[in-house]
Amino acid sequence: MLKVGIVGKTNTGKTTLFNAVTLLNAEISNYPFTTKVPNIGVGYAKTACVCRELGVKDNPQNSACIDGWRFIPIEVIDLPGLIKGAWEGAGLGNQFLSVAAQADVLLHVVDASGGINSKGEICEPGMGSPLADYYDTEEELIRWYMKNLMENADQVRRLMEGKNMGLAKAFFEILAGIKVKEWHIKTALERTRLIGIPFEDWEDEDFKTFATEIRYLSKPTLIVANKMDMPVAEKNFKGLQETFGERFVVPCSADVELMLRRAEKAGTISYVPGEEGFRVKDESGLTPKQRWAIDYVRSRVFDKWLRTGVDQAISASVFKLLMMNVVYPVEDAKRYSDRKGNVLPDAFMLPQGSTPLDLAWAIHSDLANGFIYAIDATSGLRLPKDYLLHDRDIISIASTRRRPKKS
Ligand SMILES: Nc1nc2c(ncn2[C@@H]2O[C@H](COP(=O)(O)OP(=O)(O)OP(=O)(O)O)[C@@H](O)[C@H]2O)c(=O)[nH]1
Ligand SMILES: [Mg+2]
Structure with missing residues (x-):
C-alpha cells in the first residue's frame, strides 16, 4: 500500500488531518507535542471511477466506489512534531524521522493562520510564521539524511573498492531501504555536480547539498497550508504559494473536514470528501451549536475556498507528485x-x-x-x-x- 507521511511543526494540525483522512480518534489538542508516537491508519485516494463511462454497476472489493468516485486505500502516517535537533535524536526525533523515511510521499503541514509561535505554542493568529516553521522542519529532515549519508560513507567506500561499484550503485545499496532509487542518486550527483569530485574529497557541505537533493527527489512533498478557516490565513497562504509555486501548496482546513466526515458518519449530513459542498439532512432539527458550526463551515471554508482541501491534498500528493x-x-x-x-x-x-x-x-x-x-x-x-x-x-x-x- 502506498504510504503518505504527515510531517510538520507541533500544533499545526497533523493529527487532525490524520483523523479526518482515516476517521480514527488519535488525540488532538492545542498543547504542543500531543502526539508522542506515530499514528498509522488507512485513508483513501479518490479518483473518477471507470464505471460511469462504461455504464456498469461495479462491486468494488479492494476499494470503494461512491457516486462514481473510486476510493483506493493508502497508508497514512501521522508523526509527532519535530523539535530542533530531532535529526540527532532530540525528542526521539531520530526514530520519527526513520518512520517518515518509509513514506512514499510527504504532506508537510504548516499553520497558515500563523497561530503558533516558534516553539509551537498557540499564539495570536498572524503572529507566527509558517514559512519559518516550514524551514525549521525541513532542516531536521535534511540533516537526518545528511547524517545517514555521512555515517555510511565508510561502507560506501568499501563497496566501491571491494565490489568495484560506482558511487551511485554503492549509495543505492545503502539507501534503498529508505525508498531512494538509483536514478535519484544519479540525478542528485549530476545536479549538485558532485559527480566530478572524488568521493574521498567530499566535505560536510557537499554531503549537505547532496542530502538536500536526495531528500526532495526521493520524498516528493506537498505543503498543506492548514487552518485556512481562520481569516488571517489567506495572506500567509499566498506567500507560501509565491515561494513554492501553486502546484505545491494546498489550502486546507483539516478541522472542518474532520467535523464534516464525523457528521456524515453520524448521519446528520450527506458529504462526499472533496466535494464543493454538503447537504444537511434536516436543517430544522439542528441544535443552535450545530447551526453555528454549519454556518461557520459554509462561510469560512466553502464560500471562500470551495472545499476543505483534505481530499485535494491526498489526491495531489498521489496523482500529481507521485504521478500514480x-x-x-x-x-x-x-x-x-x-x-x-x-x-x-x-x-x-x-x-x-x-x-x-x-x-x-x-x-x-x-x-x-x-x-x-x-x-x-x-x-x-x-x-x-x-x-x-x-x-x-x-x-x-x-x-x-x-x-x-x-x-
Ligand atoms: N482553526 C483550525 N484549527 C485547527 C485546524 N486543524 C487543527 N486545528 C487545531 O490545531 C490544534 C493542534 O491540532 P493537532 O492535530 O493536535 O496538531 P498536531 O500537529 O498533530 O500537533 P502535535 O501532535 O503536537 O505535533 C488543535 O487545537 C486543533 O483543533 C483547522 O483546520 N482550523
Ligand atoms: Mg499530533
Whole structure:
C-alpha cells in the first residue's frame, strides 16, 4: 500500500488531518507535542471511477466506489512534531524521522493562520510564521539524511573498492531501504555536480547539498497550508504559494473536514470528501451549536475556498507528485469482472512506466510468475510485452497460474 507521511511543526494540525483522512480518534489538542508516537491508519485516494463511462454497476472489493468516485486505500502516517535537533535524536526525533523515511510521499503541514509561535505554542493568529516553521522542519529532515549519508560513507567506500561499484550503485545499496532509487542518486550527483569530485574529497557541505537533493527527489512533498478557516490565513497562504509555486501548496482546513466526515458518519449530513459542498439532512432539527458550526463551515471554508482541501491534498500528493496511474485488473475481460462476477473489483495504483507484468506482481507473485500476456479489456486487444500502462486501463492477465482466491 502506498504510504503518505504527515510531517510538520507541533500544533499545526497533523493529527487532525490524520483523523479526518482515516476517521480514527488519535488525540488532538492545542498543547504542543500531543502526539508522542506515530499514528498509522488507512485513508483513501479518490479518483473518477471507470464505471460511469462504461455504464456498469461495479462491486468494488479492494476499494470503494461512491457516486462514481473510486476510493483506493493508502497508508497514512501521522508523526509527532519535530523539535530542533530531532535529526540527532532530540525528542526521539531520530526514530520519527526513520518512520517518515518509509513514506512514499510527504504532506508537510504548516499553520497558515500563523497561530503558533516558534516553539509551537498557540499564539495570536498572524503572529507566527509558517514559512519559518516550514524551514525549521525541513532542516531536521535534511540533516537526518545528511547524517545517514555521512555515517555510511565508510561502507560506501568499501563497496566501491571491494565490489568495484560506482558511487551511485554503492549509495543505492545503502539507501534503498529508505525508498531512494538509483536514478535519484544519479540525478542528485549530476545536479549538485558532485559527480566530478572524488568521493574521498567530499566535505560536510557537499554531503549537505547532496542530502538536500536526495531528500526532495526521493520524498516528493506537498505543503498543506492548514487552518485556512481562520481569516488571517489567506495572506500567509499566498506567500507560501509565491515561494513554492501553486502546484505545491494546498489550502486546507483539516478541522472542518474532520467535523464534516464525523457528521456524515453520524448521519446528520450527506458529504462526499472533496466535494464543493454538503447537504444537511434536516436543517430544522439542528441544535443552535450545530447551526453555528454549519454556518461557520459554509462561510469560512466553502464560500471562500470551495472545499476543505483534505481530499485535494491526498489526491495531489498521489496523482500529481507521485504521478500514480489507476489500473483495474479483471479476470473476465468481457464482463470486466473477477471470477465471482464482481464487476471492476479492484483498483491498483502503479507509477508511470509500469507494465502489465508489474501489475501482475502488485496483485500476486503467482500471477506474475506464470504471466503469459495481458489483454486490454475495453478493446479486447492483446497488449505488447513492453506496453506501458495508462491511467484508467482495464487489464486482464493471462497466466499459467491463477491468483489464489481471496479468503
Ligand atoms: N482553526 C483550525 N484549527 C485547527 C485546524 N486543524 C487543527 N486545528 C487545531 O490545531 C490544534 C493542534 O491540532 P493537532 O492535530 O493536535 O496538531 P498536531 O500537529 O498533530 O500537533 P502535535 O501532535 O503536537 O505535533 C488543535 O487545537 C486543533 O483543533 C483547522 O483546520 N482550523
Ligand atoms: Mg499530533
